Amino acid sequence: MKILTFTTLFPNAVKPNHAIFVETRLRHLVGSGAVESRVVAPVPWFPFSAKRFGQYGDFARVPAAEQRFGLDVLHPRYPVIPKVGMNAAPMLLARAARATVGRLLDEGFDFDLIDAHYFYPDGVAAVRLGQHFNKPVVVTARGSDISLIPQYKEPRKMIQWAASNAAAVITVCDALKTELVQLGADPAKITPLRNGVDLQRFRPGDRQALRGELGIDGFTLLSVGNLVTLKGHDLTIGALALLPGVSLLIAGSGAERQRLEALARELKVADRVRFLGAVPQAELGRYYGAADAMVLASSREGWANVLLESMACGTPVVASNVWGTPEVVAAPAAGVLMKERSARGVADAVTALRADYPDRAATRRYAEQFGWDATTEGQLRLFGGVIQRHGRRQ
Structure with missing residues (x-):
């Protein structure tokens, strides 16, 4: 199967430790041999790359495209409006990424589904993109996207909309599933798949x-x-x-x-x-x-x-x-x-x-x-079922 991973939470050449857990899960999934993936990981637009501008200067230095562990990663820019832009963020993110996603399709990567991480604004933007390109979307809830952001009225409404319109939802723990259900999400759509640990990289030493x-x-x-x-x-x-x-x-x-x-x-x-x-x-x-x-x-x-x-x-x-x-x-x-x-x-x-x-x-x-094997197997079952159901509706 072919998937498009969409998230602002992804490592890059400037911030190699940024949300490395998303990359790690994807690497294990692709390592199964059953999945091909491209990654669209947008970063905020900023005009100056000097280090004195802090994290915004870091964003400016992120390359437009790179390869990490054999994964092709694209970093389109999206506008961020400080302090007042929270409610507009999903729309701005989706609009900025649309051309990049369209170009991947034009180049022959006709992906089967969008694998989105973090509900807000990423998941909301991903569901918008899925509707635009007629692709099913699976959103993974990871933490504060469900435990914190829904306290804000408009983001909560958009998270509820995305959960309702996503083909499926993954949570990294049972507690997040419980919270999503309390927000009104359909429990039948939600599959807890916890993160694993790299048992080769992390092991006892002398x-x-x-x-x-x-x-x-x-x-x-x-x-x-x-x-x-x-x-x-x-x-x-x-x-x-x-x-x-x-x-x-x-x-x-x-x-x-x-x-x-x-x-x-x-x-x-x-x-x-x-x-x-x-x-x-x-x-x-x-x-x-x-x-x-x-x-x-x-x-x-x-x-x-x-x-x-x-x-x-x-x-x-x-x-x-x-x-x-x-x-x-x-x-x-x-x-x-x-x-x-x-x-x-x-x-x-x-x-x-x-x-x-x-x-x-x-x-x-x-x-x-x-280990990661159970999580990888769970994703393969879930993604395969989503793709099959979407195909029947075509």
């Missing part, structure tokens, strides 16, 4: 050697994620004040860094916090393997891939009890869920983990049940 190479000594926590408020890095830093002798590594970049550094100084734990900056995914396994626990204190998560990546390296996790996370951390070998999302909650969960620390081999075995 722990002592890794700790020596990375300069790690004593009980060490690792926190992985963009330095943004919802990730709760401030709570993990706050927990250090309640955990004498415990150190913290933070892998990620973002606007919150200065505030987090100031918080560490204020709490007098700066000597126990190390900011690593953005760490390439290929290097993350070394940090997972060297740490004693991975902490994720997010306020929202659909299906947090970092949890399984850590477990696959043999390192248990401490995580906030939100959305799909209880579906990931579902056994003692996996780690501990916080009883409350606070600095105290992080500290208490770390203390509980240390008091009954799981065998690292058992943590690895737990992660092994989350």
Whole structure:
């Protein structure tokens, strides 16, 4: 089958770690040999590429076309209107991508369906494109597109419209399916297909050697994620004040860094916090393997891939009890869920983990049940059924 993957959540040459989970799922699907794909991953238009313009300068440097792991990826530009453009975003995104999609068809890539990721604005735009080109659309809900954005009136209406007009919907956890149904979506259309973990890339290494190479000594926590408020890095830093002798590594970049550094100084734990900056995914396994626990204190998560990546390296996790996370951390070998999302909650969960620390081999075995094969098989069944039904209606 031929699919067109449509999403703004896709890595590129400038931001190779951006939404890498979408690319990873697609790579495994294409790797099955049953699917051919092209990717249309629009980026916001911006006229200047200088680094002083921050993320907008980054957008300007993204190439118009590139190839990643054998996948042809196109990056058409779409207009973004700051502050006032949220309601118009799906229309602007669909309109900007229409010529690119049409050109793919003209060049002979007559795809069978559109595989869209993230409901708003991407999924709404994808359903518009599907109607324009008479192609069925499958939208994957991934987290804040369902847990946060529907609180806004107009986006909620458009998400409900897209769910109703999509041929099928995938959610990365059961919790997101429940929320979509509460928004009025047809439960018969929704299939939960959780993310997997690359068990070859993320695997236990020589722990002592890794700790020596990375300069790690004593009980060490690792926190992985963009330095943004919802990730709760401030709570993990706050927990250090309640955990004498415990150190913290933070892998990620973002606007919150200065505030987090100031918080560490204020709490007098700066000597126990190390900011690593953005760490390439290929290097993350070394940090997972060297740490004693991975902490994720997010306020929202659909299906947090970092949890399984850590477990696959043999390192248990401490995580906030939100959305799909209880579906990931579902056994003692996996780690501990916080009883409350606070600095105290992080500290208490770390203390509980240390008091009954799981065998690292058992943590690895737990992660092994989350390979990508089941997800790939689920997509093939779902996509095949959608294409068959669409063909009968032609």
